[in-house]
Amino acid sequence: MPHTASKPSRFDETDRRILRTIQRNGRITNAALADEIGMAASPCLRRLKALEEAGIVAGYRAVLDRRALGHGVEAYAFVKLSQSDPDWRTRLVEKLKAFEEVISCQAMTGECDLLVHIVADDIEAYGEFAMQRLLTLPGIADMRSSFVLATIKPDKGWPV
Template sequence: MATVPKLDDIDRRILRELRRDGRLSNARLAEQVGLSATPCWNRVRALEESGVIEGYAALLNQKALGLPDTVLIEVTLDRHDDDMLDRFGEALAELPEVLEAHLLTGEYDYLIKVAVAGTEGYEEFLRHKLYKLPGLRHSHSTFVLRTLKREPSVAP
């Protein structure tokens, strides 16, 4: 990744518009931020090459995909050496239900966000996937009742 540039107001406007709609055409984006097409395209490319823009993705509806429920799972490992952290993290990353996984400080080692289909899907995930991962000692789970805010990235 290249050096992260100092962002000016135009860069921030570009990022806000792309954050809102990553499928904007360059012409439409240029119009919305007050640039002509070529300088806008050059700025977007520079933001991509520097790593400020990491990529583009479609946001999928969990419910429409048959996984309407979200569970937050706090996990404690039985060991904390590099090998165990690497093995657990790699195995966790392979599970398609896992939306996010964070290595933490504090009482728990990981916070995992998982998409499931109700309590049956949750039990299936626990018994046949999570509990089979190397090094897991303890987990504590909480079902999400409602999501109040969901953003694909931080606002520029």
């Protein structure tokens, strides 16, 4: 039988409706949120604050259009590392975090050690970033890039 992830039992269907709504619209007013989920404003606000305090709602942010910001290229770099010293990895991670071109970075199992999500203004800027900055970091043994041709399903948040 396949394993299916279970939802945490610490919140109920009302909490789930709140979470789904604020994932779609983080700027919704408390009054509109309460109206949408069918409850009074005060208890709705208390529930939302409890979800924030529990760390389930980790923050709010705007979704920006990368092309409108001038980032014409979006890519994923599959990075293979050559060292495993913890201190060396910490230094590498800090350098990756400092690059504004790096949107996210995940440690992986399998064929690559790191999956690095990168944006650049154009292909030349990506090439310069990859060759002059990313590949010059100590401990990177190999890197392969794949470029985003189209976004089939944009990130709409976590299943709730």
